[in-house]
Amino acid sequence: MTRERRATITDVARAAGVATSTVSRAFTRPQRVNAATREHVLRVADELGYVPNPAARAMGTGRTQTLALLVPDLTNPFFSGIITGAEQAAARAGRTLVVADTQESPEREQHLLTSLDPAVDGFVVAASRLPDDALREAAARSRIVLLNRATPGLPAVVADYESGTRQVVEHLASLGHRELVFLGGPVGSWSGARRWAGLQRACADLGVQAVRWGPYSPTLAGGPGAADAALAAGARAVVCHNDMLAIGVLRRLAERGVAVPADISVVGFDDIFGADFCHPPLTTLAERTRDAGSAAVGLLISAETDGVTALPTELRVRASSGPPRS
Amino acid sequence: MTRERRATITDVARAAGVATSTVSRAFTRPQRVNAATREHVLRVADELGYVPNPAARAMGTGRTQTLALLVPDLTNPFFSGIITGAEQAAARAGRTLVVADTQESPEREQHLLTSLDPAVDGFVVAASRLPDDALREAAARSRIVLLNRATPGLPAVVADYESGTRQVVEHLASLGHRELVFLGGPVGSWSGARRWAGLQRACADLGVQAVRWGPYSPTLAGGPGAADAALAAGARAVVCHNDMLAIGVLRRLAERGVAVPADISVVGFDDIFGADFCHPPLTTLAERTRDAGSAAVGLLISAETDGVTALPTELRVRASSGPPRS
DNA sequence: GTGAAAGCGCTAACAT
């Protein structure tokens, strides 16, 4: 099968009887070319099936009109919302989005940041696992917006964990809980640290005892270990690092015949797909992931160089939390 | 903040005291350059933080080392597996993957196929909504591999629906069901058509009555309408276009106090994230989406031009299906 | 084995 050679700007120029620069302008600065000529050029281009070659365009301008989104785990539905939001915002702005999976690996994240650099105009890095100085160094080369991670000097979009964790604690306290266990995720997780810090502050204010256990894997697979530990210690309310872990915990508790929420209340973070139809439906702190994804892309495009955008969160109370059985 | 200018091949050549062509060769044809020179060049390049510019490379060669994946709906977890598999296969092969959402729109799919064309070396188009001739036309310009869609002349990766649907019908028949209702998805859906065709054949062979209703939206939102219709007609077993719809149906049945599976059995397709922890856990035909994604990318890279790869499916029997209450 | 030089398709001065 022989593929047709793509029409170039030169082909269009020749067919339209104008210079290549006119064709170029007709596409990039329509107002800077006579209306009639523009019409004509555009029509000829269309007939020839001409589509500008972004690689060639990138060479002259240095801008690729492409943005990269780095996520730690493509299979985690939490990031689906972010991807969707980012993709929409990029598409709206006429940019192409490249999505890459860092597989929770700082090395791979670092590698992508350098190898993709010449190919893109900037990065949205979600839940970065990189140390602050590595991020700042990368930011000296490329435009970077952080998502659910913040470090001084870099623009970031984060969930408002301060208010969010307070909502969680108030909810549990109002149900009569006086102590809670935080089932923590990876030690290096920035959002995990913020969640725990917020919970602690809120607990202190509201007279609730809080302890942190873990780390547990922030996946369904982390559930059994976390659930067993909570059970062994007689916890009556657990707050999990994220929904994946929380759902894993729920499943393990069901296996072991433990009643939720009568025996133990379970709360998660993220409100991922599935949190409302697992059993029992999960009480969780919802983040506006679509908005976060599109906000991050927006910052990237507007060339923001600093500042933290905090997005509101919302506690979704479902059946996994309730008053402790006395 | 002034960003450092990226080192170019010229910088490396100058610093290493060789010609640019030697630097180029050191990267692209390591064996065609003296080992010592190569070492030296590579070391200098590393010191300068040189990373080849893919856009420039693309101009000379015409290959961008970038592949595009088009999906109808990024928020559908079914496609998460495909994205993951495709991304892994692309990364393994040193390619970059671009993911775009067609939003179930043939027009947008068409548009992406042409506008992205010069930017990528080929497309994986998942669950294409385009008519056969539009696909063939696109394939004359770009390299295309279809996923869960097939049309003569184009390479494709599909699930083995023939065997899969038979497993579904055998399962229901073995439980004592003598009739089933297929709650169909979008009319234009190729996989929907194959699923229905397979169900019909299997039903004919096994003496089961089958009727098709719909179309319903293949989303959670499609559930209520589909469930209500099934209920009104007294269906005892429904097979849904996909898991999203099936879970929507499940939720609606729960709302209406209908017992699953005693009153009605529900079966889905895809085994998406959540299918095993919704309530009751959903019996569904699992497709190997990760494998499908990576297989499609593999075909793209190996420049396959035709042939259908059928991937095995597996029925996951869970609690949503059972014998009808007599 | 290595260098010199000609493009790849496009944009952006600079002319006209």
Place this chain on the structure above:
DNA sequence: ATGTTAGCGCTTTCAC
């Protein structure tokens, strides 16, 4: 308003 021309960073003949 439009044409001319010089690159952008890299690969690739073609010489040496």
